[in-house]
Amino acid sequence: MYNKWLLNKPVKKGIQPKIDISDDKLVSRPLVIERFKKILQPDKDHSYYHLVCSEHGTGKITLVRIASNEVGCGVLYVNIPANLSELDKAFGKAINFAYERISVTRQWLRKINSDDTPKLSECAKALQTFRHASEMYKAKYDKPIVIVYDNVSHLVHKNPEILDILQDDAKHNADDRKYIAVFVCSEGSVPQRMESRSAWSRAKTPVMEIGDLSEEESMEYLIKNHKIKEVYAKKLFDLVGGHIIELKIVADDFLAGQKFEIIKQQVLDKVEKKFKSAQLLPNDQYYELGKSLICDLLKSNELSFLEFKNYFDRAEKLNEVLDSNIFSYHPEKNIVTFQSQSVKSYIQEKANIFHIYENFKIIEID
Ligand SMILES: Nc1ncnc2c1ncn2[C@@H]1O[C@H](COP(=O)(O)OP(=O)(O)OP(=O)(O)O)[C@@H](O)[C@H]1O
Ligand SMILES: [Mg+2]
Structure with missing residues (x-):
């Protein structure tokens, strides 16, 4: 009662x-x-x-x-x-x-x-x-x-x-x-x-x-809400995309006086740790599999869940890689993409590790 x-x-x-x-x-x-x-x-x-x-x-x-x-x-x-x-x-x-x-x-x-x-x-x-x-x-x-x-x-x-x-x-x-x-x-x-x-x-x-902010929303967030100059706002957006928590972190760091290069390095280090826990780095368990997966995903920007599944011989492996925040499953469309722009930025920076070549026209930053 x-x-x-x-x-x-x-x-x-x-x-x-x-x-x-x-x-x-x-x-x-x-x-x-x-x-x-x-x-x-x-x-x-x-x-x-x-x-x-x-x-x-x-x-x-x-x-x-x-x-x-x-x-x-x-x-x-x-x-x-x-x-x-x-x-x-x-x-x-x-x-x-x-x-x-x-x-x-x-x-x-x-x-x-x-x-x-x-x-x-x-x-x-x-x-x-x-x-x-x-x-x-x-x-x-x-x-x-x-x-x-x-x-x-x-x-x-x-x-x-x-x-x-x-x-x-x-x-x-x-x-x-x-x-x-x-x-x-x-x-x-x-x-x-x-x-x-x-x-x-x-x-x-x-x-x-719930998707990321669009480029327009992100730029407005950085320029109007955080009073960051357009040229730097664009650099920050190109680095992390419209993922709001990442935008907030880089905007706060930038306003605290950190240089762009340092911020970039911190973002890339964070992503590298995700690659490490996903075991996708050289000599890791999923490195070879990951290389071709990454190349294919760069070419098409998205893979159907079935295409993604084809890279794995066991469901546990698929779940392990999917849970480590490099790739993202979208139930609405039943597709897999890279998890974020910062993941793409990392791959662009480390193109040689994944055997991705200049003329491959890799990163199309959306
Ligand atoms: N519309 C917004 N404008 C400004 N900042 C926002 C907005 N939405 C979220 N944030 C900030 O982004 C961060 C993440 O937001 P929130 O906790 O709502 O995300 P979430 O998707 O619920 O996260 P999680 O999946 O980790 O639970 C918070 O610091 C929040 O203050
Ligand atoms: Mg939440």
Whole structure:
């Protein structure tokens, strides 16, 4: 009863999440925000759940926050923690519960940790609260409530069974028009798992992907928001592209007085570490395979997932390389590309390592 009473506030008033970016540093992305607002305001017959994907640091949660502030109410937000023992707390926070008073997920973790497959019937109790919230909300506003699960990538490696439970429940509740779930993730392994399950039939497809800023938006961000001269803004953009977190880092470093050459070296060093962990450098396990993969990708800019898969004889190898942030899987189009402009900049700089020759017309910086 107490928990039901506590639910009133977030359900009726909305969560109004805080946006930690000052107005003068914020890039307004009206088209993507409109897409989010549509997802966050389903009509009463909406019967799909959603998956939103992109690389790390493309501004997903900032967009969700802006959109949910504009929408006002009916959005609950669950931030899946990296440490899953805090999952209870995350659910509690989402629905304004006093943490000590509810154990939403402890029973799932206990089940899973004891190697016992959790059954939906056992876990369903934990999601009852969301259903109750939806009922209250629907009775008042005649539309389903929306639950945003952010950072679901944290589940896919450590406790994929929990992701399965949330997905199954999302499917049933979309069918019943009770609540609409929105899964937000930053890794290709999430859509791959979710798409392989029967509950995928109720997911809204194609999956929504948040892309990088366009060249125009990036230049505006650097020139207007950070007051960087156009000539340097262009150099920074050519180095890291429109990936917002990378743009922010290089812009902050530049304004702190670092020379462009130093910034460039730092970016390239960071990418080299990714190549190292992907085992794509000379004498590494995937070097030979990677060389031809990189050449082919440079020629075509994108490969279908099947073409990409053909380079690997085992699924584990493919996942290992895909998880190391050199390449990026795009579920919306089912293709693979380089993960970022900074990866392309690294390859351009180290063309000799990958046997890429001048006349190959390698880098076409988009
Ligand atoms: N529209 C924007 N204008 C200015 N800065 C932004 C904007 N969107 C995001 N940022 C900044 O970029 C960084 C990454 O944003 P955010 O956390 O929203 O990305 P994300 O896609 O959720 O990342 P992750 O996948 O790692 O969870 C943050 O520092 C944020 O302040
Ligand atoms: Mg995020």
